[in-house]
Amino acid sequence: MQTGLDTAQTHGGLRDGAMGERVVRRLAAIVVADVVGYSRLIGADEAGTLARLAALRREIVDQGIAQHAGRVFKETGDGFLVEFSSAVQAVTCALEIQKQVEARAVAGQPLRLRIGIHVGDVVVQGDDLMGDGVNIAARIESIADPGGIAVSRAVYEQVRDRLTAAFDDRGEIELKNISRPVHIFAIGGEKAAPTPALALPDKPSIAVLPFQNMSGDPEQEYFVDGLVEDIIAALSRFKSLFVIARNSSFAYKGKSPDIRQVGLALGVRYVLEGGVRKAANRIRITGQLIDASTGTHLWADHFDGALEDVFELQDRITASVVGIIAPTVERAEIERVRGKSAENLQAYELVLRAEALMRSRSRADYDQALRGLRRTIEIYPNYARGFARLAILCWAYVAQGYLHRDHPLIADIVPIAQKASALDPTDADALVVAGWTTAIAGGEMPSGLELVEKAMSLNPNYAEAYRLGGMLYGYLGEIDKALDCMQRGDRLNPLPRRVPNHGYFIAYFSAGDHEAVLKWTARSLRESPQDGPTLRYRAASLALLGRIEEARQAIDRFLQQRPGYTLDDCRRHQEFDMNSPFKKPGVTEALYRGLRLAGLPESGT
Secondary structure: OOOOOOOOOOOOOOOOOOOEEEEEEEEEEEEEEEOOOOHHHHHHHHHHHHHHHOOOOOHHHHHHHOOOOEEEEEEEEOEEEEEEOHHEEEEHHHHHHHHHHHHHHHOOOOEEEEEEEEEEEEEEEOOEOOOOHHHHHHHHHHHHOOEEEEEHHHHHHEEEEEEEEEEEEEEEEEEOOOOOEEEEEEEEEEOOOOOOOOOOOOOOOOOOOOOOEOOOOOOHHHHHOOOOOOOOHHOOOOOOOOOHHHHHHHHHOOOOOOOOHHHHHHOOOOOEEEEEEEEOOOOEEEEEEEEEEOOOEEEEEEEEEEEHHHHHHHHHHHHHHHHHOOOOOOOOHHHHHHHOOOOOOOOOHHHHHHHHHOOOHHHHHHHHHHHHHHHHHHHOOOHHHHHHHHHHHHHHHHHHOOOOOOOOOOOOOOHHHHHHHHHHOOOOHHHHHHHHHHHHOOOHHHHHHHHHHHHHHHOOOOOOHHHHHHHHHHHHHHHHHHHHHHHHHHHHOOOOOOOOOOOHHHHHHHOOOOOHHHHHHHHHHHHOOOOHHHHHHHHHHHHHHOOHHHHHHHHHHHHHOOOOOHHHHHHHHHHHHEEEEOOOOOOHHHHHHHHHHHOOHHHHH
């Protein structure tokens, strides 16, 4: 949609330009909407589409805008831009419009809208509006779900306590031509009923919340988060404990939650929270352990040291926590998990920074992380974690459709992963990475699955082992084992996460249950809207169910981030020496057939 984006910016807010013309600005809630798949609809039935669009505007859109005191300031053929003086008015109007439009779509009229909303500064030019407030709203609209509404954090903060709509936190997303990532929330239906409390496990259970960065330097966030992840990993090695996975714990990042509610939501008795202050070469870590059932503080302490002592400080925190909540743990076991040597600190920081970059799933951040990890294994060639993260990143390039696995940058993925497990055969993370890449990138499924199962045995709290193990069982067609793994991982990681759970839809696709694939891919896209594998499987299942228009929309969304991707690329991704990971006959062929029906080009020629 052309909306007059990327307009010149003003400074100071009063005058701009060579002639010093007065610039009029105001704060406004901007709604941008357009029709999903409009060009394809016009190509198939121009007269009918135009008539339906005119009726939709006349009978639903224009009436809704007028009822909520909005003003259309620009039209784009299939779309429109509207100004509201209130974010609540803007969102309420958008919700009512989408409800009526979706009802028509269900009744057989194939017009659907995407809507994006932002509150920001706009520049007034006659009846038109321009500037960042308009630009950002338009970019948000472009990533909204078909039939859905996406809003910026600025909108969310103004409406969350005033409306009954449910909000799905999509995280920070990079938008085209917008200098900084924008925190996006998708709006669904009514707010869900309170989640029932999870039953406590039959052994001591704990969640480690994100620690507060007390350094005053945002650049230290990755270091603080990495330190907490290491504490979680250390606690997870105790088989006598039940430890919530990082992704669920970090849902509370930047918040000040009621600890009792955290305990109920995550199903744990204990919660560890704290803070980190890093200055020059000194570090202070504070921690407090709370009984979530009563709110009682069981232990609090602080740990000071030189930066190179960070691993020892982590181990002291771990030992203190275990000593409080699991007094039956053998002292020898505590000493065993404290076996981490003082790895090269620069390599450690490089890995933490790379892990933070990898979570965005963007090609630019992947490239930056790749450079950092390559540098890491040069600096410290015996650091298992560096090799493990590099192997995972190499496969992420392939899975997301950015590179082929024979590309020179990532062609050595299997030996990299095997190096990680060889350097530390007791590290569950290294074993999982080696197992996954051996099975999928190396084509040796039995050997890979054996390594993943060993990781589960070594660390029964490691949710990632169950997630990847579930995917491997899904590829094998062992659906019951796949679902059991996924459900065990979900109990360790009960909250929505930024890393989509592919195992469910892989298992159901293998079983031929395409309705279940749609259920799980919808959930995955709420967690990671641009995830490549999710969009591919969703498109294939929609097509195999005969929902061709929706399948093509999913493929269009996939290709927006990966232009030029073809079925040939998918074959190179799926197969190793013509050996597909799907072991049940006909499944791989069904995937290709669905993608072809969905409109994925056969080849680049």
